[in-house]
Amino acid sequence: MKSIKDMLLRMREDLVREIARRSKVSTEGVMTDIGDILDSVTEERTRELDMILTDREKKKLGRIDDAIDRIEDGTYGLCDECSIKIPKGRLKVVPFAKYCVECQEKLEREEKYMREEPEEGIKKVPAGEVEE
Numbered sequence: 001m002k003s004i005k006d007m008l009l010r011m012r013e014d015l016v017r018e019i020a021r022r023s024k025v026s027t028e029g030v031m032t033d034i035g036d037i038l039d040s041v042t043e044e045r046t047r048e049l050d051m052i053l054t055d056r057e058k059k060k061l062g063r064i065d066d067a068i069d070r071i072e073d074g075t076y077g078l079c080d081e082c083s084i085k086i087p088k089g090r091l092k093v094v095p096f097a098k099y100c101v102e103c104q105e106k107l108e109r110e111e112k113y114m115r116e117e118p119e120e121g122i123k124k125v126p127a128g129e130v131e132e
């Protein structure tokens with residue numbers, strides 16, 4: 001499982017780097033090291049993050065962190081919905097996958113009907129899973 005964890009950590013790093021690059025452009029000088037912010041998530045910092053990250057990025061980051069948590073828990077690789085083992089091939093492509101393909105598709109279909117995807121960065125209310 002270590003290699004998947006490494007992969008997730010690398011994805012997280014890539015995402016953070018991407019955000020850092022963008023935030024340097026938009027808020028130059030303010031965000032000197034977003035990596036530090038993401039590594040030490042205090043409440044204050046979470047608020048800062050809220051302003052920088054788009055919903056999409058928050059979601060992705062949340063998923064990656066979640067997957068890392070599940071590796072620690074030993075529940076990684078099991079579908080959160082139907083508890084079957086998620087095929088290794090899928091995990092290679094989507095290492096932070098939380099559901100098997102069938103459940104994922106079912107959930108996506110349902111979500112699509114439930115609400116339209118908000119414009120990136122405009123809507124601040126999380127989809128309902130990020131809340132601590």
Ligand SMILES: [Zn+2]
Nearest residue numbers: 079082100103
């Ligand atoms: Zn499933």
